Amino acid sequence: MAAEKRVTVQDNNSGRLFPCGLRTTGTLLLTILLCVTLAGVLPAAWAGDSNDFVKKRRQMVDRQIKGRGIVDQATLRAMVTVPRHLFVPDYLQRQAYMDGPLPIGHGQTISQPYIVAYMTEILHIKPQHRVLEIGTGSGYQAAVLAELTDQVYTMEIIPELADSAGKRLKRIGYSSVNVRQGDGYHGWPEGAPFDGIMVTAAAEFIPPPLLQQLGEGGRMIIPVGSPFYVQHLMLVEKKQGKITTRSLMLVRFVPFRRSP
């Protein structure tokens, strides 16, 4: 959506600011860039999204995400749009689009692109949905969710991560994301009920308040695994008050048994 926003803004601005088309192309572009940056619409760090990264991101989506069966167009668009390399430590930017998780400090990781896409697709998010994320980490997943709905709430218990993710999201242009530093156990009661809850930092138990804040028909997704290897995804659904779970494999099911 950030890309879409940028296009819209450029159209609007060019129509409004330069009706006569009197400037040279260079000046025009520079002025547009300046204006929209000042207006806080164009992500400030967008300049860091070089063609090389754009190309890598497209390749990532084609090979790692579409190639593994993700078909939801909104999810695919979000994955193409969000500049993942801006959510990883500088020294790992070159590896940002590789097929794996990366460390972001404090024992946390930015998930493998495919996991992010799979979890996003599974939540079946619609533009009017409210989504809660527990475990902001770098903010990447929240940015992807923000491409699908404007009502994203994300919580991070580690103060340093919450602070840096909040600033990063703002800097890149996702100022609509609500970031809060706090204990995810309590959820975000003021924002409830949620249509989707994503618990990116899974624990041995699902906090009862989160189950209570999950709206009727809502879906909660929990990746289960160690920092560098998500084993499976746990999908929790609430239908007519009854809670059921479904464990989803990350690979389209292939039996681990070689004969019948």
Next chain:
Amino acid sequence: MKREPAPTLRLHLSLTLLSAALIAFQLEQMQLLALVQWHHFAYLIISIALLGFGASGTFIAFCRPILLRHLEWLLPVLMFACSITMALTLTISQDISNRFDISLLFVEPGQAALLLLGQFIYLLVFFLGALPLGLVFISFSSRINSLYCANLVGSGIGGVSAVILMYFLLPQQLPALTALLPWAAGILVISRSRRWPVLGGGALTLAVIAAVVSYPPQIHPSQYKDISRTLDLPGAEIAANQPSPYGLVQLVTAPSLRYAPGLSLTYEGEVETVSAAVFTNGDWFGAVNNGEPSFLHSTAAALPYAMAKRDKVLVLQAGTGMDIIFALQNGAKMIMTVEPHQKAAAIAADLHGTSDGDPLHHPLVHHSSLSPRTWLALHQEQYDLITLPTVGSFGGASGLFALQEQYLLTREAFLELWHHLSPDGVLLVSTWLDSPTRNSLRLAATIGETLEEVGVDSHRHLAAVRGWNTISFILKRSPLTNNDIEQIRSLCKQLQFDPALLPGLQAQERVRYHAPADPRFFDNLDSLFSPAPRRELYSSYDFNLRPVSDNRPFFSQFLRWQGLPHLINLFGERALPFLELGYFIVLVSFGQMVVAAALLILLPLLRLGLPGRTGLQRWTIPFFSGLGLGYMFFEIMLIHKLILFFGHPIFAAAAGISSLLIFSGLGSLLSGRLLPHRLNHGLAAALVALLLLLYFFILPPLLHLAITLPTIWKILFFLLLIAPPAMAMGMPFPLGLERLAKHSKSQAAWAWGINGCVSVVSTGLAAIIAVELGFSAVMLIACVAYGVAAFSATFSPLSTRPGPTDHAGTMGEEI
């Protein structure tokens, strides 16, 4: 070269101190690295130490004349240098250890280089320590037996002392204090040659040690360790540190820490914050609750109590006592708890003592600090309920614990547990659900085979229930009654668990609330309770599901090479290491050690000439390789057998290494009295081979019998048992080296190098063979290795050509 004679006793004492320091340092580093990273580095540290010894041998082979010419002042200087590096290792490697993380080894390209750099720093310590040892051995080859004895006895003492010190000192304090030993060793051998500069070096060394002791370096556990992640929570802090040979015990408090494993999704109450969490070596040990937690009734732990009243309860590996509290809540009249980690349990008990109720000091609760298997072997009482800790870890540990021995989850353990159940008693064991499914299926296989062995029908004695992330097996000594079945069904409904195994179970009941990832999960599970389908599943599944045994107690090791291509295809090469990280780390470090041993030991020696062309006796390579491999394989096998016998890895390592070294030292001394004839070293190796063959059959049953003895008798029995082979194992090396040194000193260097090289490689290789084939295979190979050594020494013709460097001067026997 006339020099002032050095008092032999001082030299012996010096070697003893130096050797003690080197072994103590190894054990300390194993514990430190287990704290900062993970326990896999135990193998690596042994390999690096041996590599240091091997590399020093090669270095001596090249620089022998110059080294021996300056030996008098060089000996203390080398010992001081060893002392300084030992004291400073932690400080120097701090930056590396802050940036290195074993979890990132397969993620960040630079990590392998950091690992190598870290290994080099450790290598330097052992190289500098081994150099004076090797120089003394070569200089005094005719008195090698007593010197070798001093070396081995010193090493033995070092092992025991390190474990004792671990009770009192924090891991970061130990290396600097240990560095005092090589310093003292150096002081003992100061001679007149360059006395004042050398004394100056000694003073400088002491100053460095004093500085490090006064300001010990801080240690930072990996950011992926449990404790680091807990300390990241707002307001978290370490409330207490307690040193222990079992590992550093740390108590962490954090205002937002909650713990409710296996909680039902129907639980609507508040999950209270815990008052503290206990960690050992940075790994989660348990939570200490504020008062009595209310959530336990909403977990699978409630199942046995729903079926019947449980008067006598046995809690194995009780941790911080959650199951004890629950047993008390359910009206148990006698609770026996077995927790070998005394300090961790004590720290939790003390904290409980400050809260209401104090369940751990309740008059109905009895404690034992033995290992669970030792306790089971010692006691015959039967219990209405036996609980085991949950198998695996939530979310998995990426197979990080693949090489951890888990003797409580072997077939033999389950047989013992079965016999400790009262007529209506039940065993409750849960496992975290993983994907691809491994833990739960292996656990089911273990239970299935156990029941088959005791001759009961598993379909009538076994139930299992599944939550969203755990599966719990309930094994009953008598057949499940209709009432049992009804109670299990009722609780499942109430807590929204699905029964997975239960007499009369309908297919749809199994997935009422929780659908598994693998649609064949139930087919596979059912297969494990009938012999033919079970065998078929074992052979066709991508992972090894066979139950583990005391001979191969690696419950968390599932990888089978046949399944690898399929798994790579499914998960990709990048994800593969994380399916079984622990095993891959050992494989990687083994590969590194093979390359390093070849580069640092064998390659330089090739400059001395190839065997056969330069007069190197043909028996040298097989003989000294056989000794290196045989010794290390036996040592590794012994340590593993002793884990069950003594109940903890660190005691097993200390007892195994120390006893073997001390008796080998005595054997070496004894061998000096034998005629140094060509046949003797061959005969000595043959004697070892025969003894090992005998011990292959008698060691496991004898250790099993003696496991019930009181500790002091147990130690005495073990010492008597291990003395004959260990003494014999100390003989062939000095006899062979002496024999060779008489012929050519350069060949002695080759022998030293080959032995070191093979020993380096053998440590990792023994671990890999143990995983693949079991410890019996390791023992058999040790036996064969000594056999090969004996054969080569006995039947090879004696070459009389001198080696190429034999003209080089030596110190001779003047000192």
